[in-house]
Amino acid sequence: MRIIIERSNLLKSLSHVHRVVERRNTIPILSNVLLKSEGGALRLKATDLDIEITEAVPASGEQDGATTVPAHLLYDIVRKLSDGSEVKLETNPDGAQMTVTSGRSHFRLQCLPESDFPDITAGTFSHTFQMKSADLARLVERTQFAISTEETRYYLNGIFLHTIDSGGSLKLRAVATDGHRLARAEMEAPAGSEGMPGIIVPRKTVAEIQKLLGEGAETVEIELSDAKIRFTVGAVVMTSKLIDGTFPDYQRVIPTGNDKALTLDRQTFSSAVDRVSTISSERGRAVKLAVADSQLTLTVNSPDSGTATEELAVGYESEAIEIGFNAKYLLDITGQLSGDSAVFMLADPGSPTLIKDGGDEGTLYVLMPMRV
Structure with a gap:
């Protein structure tokens, strides 16, 4: 792989994908970000096996290829490079190392093969709909503070998202509770959400989507099934597993x-x-x-x-x-x-x-x- 990319574009994408990577991992490949060059673009992917974020950014590809390098290390390097500079990413012939070059700065990073990188996006989504980013942000912001942090009641460790007939119209409703307080917010259900399963979006996923929604994209596409949810915000695609549990009957309280x-x-x-x-x-x-x-x-x-x-x-x-x-x-x-x-x-x-x-x-x- 050999490509040249604008430092600002690479930094922005790395800031999105590196956040899901845990600082300490018992599985070395999970500390890495997957870099794949193809068709004049660089595709980045990172995962913690529960959440996966991908994004493609324009790049001048001299030689297509793929590798994985430590995510937080690459982010820190690019963050400290000069504004307005170009970054050259090049793997050596055996793929064991990648050289990062910008101006007079040279870094050589250890690589792990692309074939070892896990993929959690397999599977089909039963429902797809679009909504304004501001509307989803409002549902999340009004309720996320009440998410429980008690791991034993894992089914409360997220926001319960579902549709409900309220006053003769279909509403998309978000609910969170920790047993001491409950927050409920709703809006008109977007077209395509009819009949969607009630799902529990995990706390970490909620935090990540909040950050993405705050970056100016007007709409967000949501795909979901019983087990997974996928958000597409601009060029960023985030796929997450859902909490496998039953949210309590909150109407009773x-x-x-x-x-x-x-x-x-x-x-x-x-x-x-x-x-x-x-x-x-x-x-x-x-x-x-x-x-x-x-x-x-x-x-x-x-x-x-x-x-x-x-x-x-x-x-x-x-x-x-x-x-x-x-x-x-x-x-x-x-x-x-x-x-x-x-x-x-x-x-x-x-x-x-x-x-x-x-x-x-x-x-x-x-x-x-x-x-x-």
Whole structure:
């Protein structure tokens, strides 16, 4: 293989593919990126056996071929080369080494054969549809913070994506929960998603697609089956295995009888929670909400540091109530709300609270209370 490629094009592609490569691997080939030159393009591929990312970039091919080299090492080398430079990639006759040349810089990297590189993309996809990148980004951003990190409940370690008939129209809905809080966002289902299986997209895949969606492509193509999902964003194709498990019946934990409506200014409330929780260095400290007569009092007690309180004017017309929540969870949820106002639908101090976004009817959150 012998090609010449713009440093900026190579760096951009390497920044996409090298992220899925684990820093430490017991299988040496998984530390490498596959480079394949053909037809005036360089195709890059990397995988961790659960996710695979490929991308093709223009290159001047003098001699087609393929090899694999350490992904993070090549990325670091290209990142440190001069802006605007050209990079020459050339393998020696026996394919054991690849030379990276740019200006007066020369690097010789150890290679592993292309034939050893795994391929996870085999199989057919039962459903294919397109949607705006901004719409998928909204579904992911509104829900990803609630993904569980508890490995024993592996079926909660991702976003549950499915279609549902809601109010006479088909919706594409994303749900995530860790047992303490639940986030749900939905939008009109795109054409082609009808009848798609309910799937659980893993946490690492969610993080990678978030980064790709933020790079300016207007649309994303999604292909999926019971076991895999593939995203095509611009020139980048990411294929991922899905979590093989059954997502719990989340509808059962969304309260329907909460009749005490607390309406408040999102930003004012978020800032107040942040201030009063400063009194405690302990993560997850409960903040007590005492509401009565259109006034909300926030209180945090710390045995070591003292007490903090703050009062806010709110909209509330029901009987007085005191309820406690994890301060971090409150900040996570208010950070996702898009409107100026938020509505907390309360029942009693021991029951889940429903939180609605004043600026987005398609999202809602459920938060379990804490003892205070």
